[in-house]
Amino acid sequence: MKRTLLNIFYNAIYQVFIVLVPLITVPYLSRVLGPKTYGIYSSVNNTTQFLMVMCILATSYIGSRTISRVRTFGTDQELTEAFWGLWYYQAIAGCITIALTIFVCVAFKVQYWSQLLLMVPFLISSQFDISWFFQGLADFGRVVLKNTLVKLTSIVLILLMIKSPADLWKYLLIMSITTMLGSLAFWLDIHRYVGRPTWHFYQFKTTSKAMATLMIPQIATQIYTSLDKPILGWLSTSTQVSFYDNSQRISNMLLGVITSISLVIMPKMAAQGAKEQKTVLKKSLEATVMLGLLFMVVVMANTKQFVPFFFGEKYLPMTSLMFWFTLTIVLIPTGGVFANQFALANGKDREYAIPVVVGAIIEIALSWFLDRDFGASGAMVAILVTEVVVLVLRVAVVRQYFDFRYTFHDVPYYVLIAALTLIVGLIWPNFIPSAFFNMTVKSLVMIAVYTGLMFVFKLDLNQDLKVLLQKAKGRVHHDS
Template sequence: MKVIKNFLYNSGYQLLILMVPLLSTPYIARVIGTHGVGIYSYTYSVTQYFVIIASLGLSMFGSREIAYVRNDDSKRSSVLWGVIALQISLAIIVTIIFYLTVGIFAKYHLYFLIQGGQILYVATDISWYFVGLEDFRTVVVRNTLIKFSGLGLIFWLVKSPADLGTYMLILVGTSVLGNLTLWPFLHKTVVAPWHVNWNNPLRFLRPALVLFIPQIAIQVYLVLNKIMLGNMINVTASGIYDYSDRIIRTILAVVTSVGTVLLPHLAAAYSKNQLSLINKYFTKAVEAVAFLACPLAFGLAAIAPQFVLWFLGSNFVSAGPIVRIMTPLIVVLAYSSLFGSTLISINQNWGYNLSVIVGCLVNVIVNLFMIPLLGIEGAALSTIISETSVFVVQLIWLKRKHIPISSLEKIWKYMLMGLIMGVCVFGISALLSNSFTSILLEVAVGALLYILGGLLLKFPIFIDARALIVSRRKSH
């Protein structure tokens, strides 16, 4: 039951991180316009390279290490303060390098200066500590008010394309403030830094670097498409791709929460050498991902053009087909997130590293051919190909480590019902007008069809849920 509760909290947290950009997207798309959105996307993407260097993989490393020692106050405090010291030191160094380097981008100098605040976000981020403790509630509750305050500021202060800098300041500022609200909660669970044996924080540098390699690779194929589109075509193309990608990843946030929640559970089980428990968690997670990802992918594919036109407006009508092309990413990325979390939890860092390095290389190579040939569609296809290569490498590595990947054979029911639902929703969408009410009706009908079909096909996850409910009733 704790896993389910943490999943709900983490889903909320991941959605919350994207909530302000998503809820403000229709407004910003119309007020700032495609050119302004393109500038934001381009400057954000370039800044992310500095952000990833500052983070050094410490977030994922920190969560895992905290999960390993969460029952020992002294060791837990030592890990926390050591990682924080390293995190802040790196952020200071990278900030100096960033502001010395940003001068070369004279055209968007002011916007780069604002985007540099993202590095401060890295320096103040301690959400990884609460993830390691499986205390997702604190993170979600503390950030909710800050994020929605930021949303209000956007609607209040951003009124024209000239307010693009204000929009950036609001996003950066609320992110940092959200991090700072978590710090007062540390005193409840950790020993003060002056009472802790730090054992030299630099000892974390080498193991964190192992996780830093894939973070660089991931960042390359997350933002490279936008930068290459901006350079090879124009910033407007970069903005259209960015908004298409943002829609996919916002929907995906719910599904990838499975892997995030599972990481501390698997890490704790691995530290106790409980292999059977690891296999049990993994098998259930595979089914949970299929249950969520399949209807989301097929459903979005069915309504993508209509949804994008309503959501972003007529200026972004070309993003509709791009979103439809990219919908397979919902399934592929959901499983690569789960597999990646599993590999890190069981200390198979090099398997994880290899997968994302392969994905990065594939992305760069395919982009060089696909973007000149097909433009934005080429960038979308390149992303699908590269992410699929990540999935395949991780799958092979997990099989070598005797993780029960045969559980993937059970997801055919979810795929079949997702496909049937998608075809039905596509047919309905062709008959209805393009409005919020029509989209809401299509989503409701699709959800109902999927659940009823799941009951007929006897989804394994429904059987497990029923057994859980019965056992809890008996215990009470």
């Protein structure tokens, strides 16, 4: 249990770092680049995110669960064969995707083609990203340490080199090259874990079938999580894209923290039996909902002050967008409990695929009808409706494999606690002149109210929290 919690902590840091660099630099870049230029970056970046899926295939999911099982039940030689045999899929797919991207950009001069070429190092980074191997080994500390220096370097370079909208190309190059270096850093220690390269794919027939099955939901997911920005830019303006993209940044950072639970627990569940999975699933859902609702209401209560403070006065039109986008902090990771931790961990790839394919169809249809007339607001409605449908379907398709009443027993109480806490945050007076300190005080009060209400309702998760606190207290006394 201690190792699992430590890995959740390490992976939370890693996931936050993925989004932390743009988050730290956003107050600076939003003012230097302006909404229009920043919107161009958003469109280019999200197109690249879609292409990265083609480079990775479904290796991140299949690799994590495969390495976890081999680590638990296999030999060192099988671990070597699994790593190299899985990465070859990634290497070949990356070469093909990168070559096609360069060809299309140069031959057809698609929209923002020159900026897309600057993002080729991003595609190379996905080709060499083997974080799935370390996730399967449950070795997250090494991943975090390797990437911290790279991420901090990119922040320094951005602050030193980006001075005006004309420097967009520099920003793209800095982000893509540093990301590439972060992926290559994983390879420095790979010899500690595996032997010399093998020259064959790992369980070719089985793995290829799983790759093909999971590629469909991967592409579908990217349609409504990455291509929604380029679609909005095509149907509306780059300024609307900027409002839409930036309104999700805080939510995405918090999502990185919460979804780290899924990334750690998925390989853990893959190595357990059905009886143990029942308890783990319930505890994971409760922890996910508890954290998600807490983060959601705190951000909601502070949105009105946060937008002008963090992004600048030019971004005031996105205030309502950011308020409602916080719903994704709960919707996405809750669905992830049943998709990543349960369906994928148990090899139920079909059940994993169905919800996101349906979601992609709904997203495209709603975007087509809403984006042109309503801009960023229409895109927000489209994505929220999509996420609700995906969540419901993710629970429904695996409903027969778990006890619904047992698993969801405490969830309604957390919803009530969150609603009461949000009311406190919305009526809390802004009596401190400094926006930063006012938001800090309000957030601390809301956290105290939320935590207090949890113990008033005597929820099951409370006992786990008490045990953790007692262990931490005992460790402090022991060390002293």
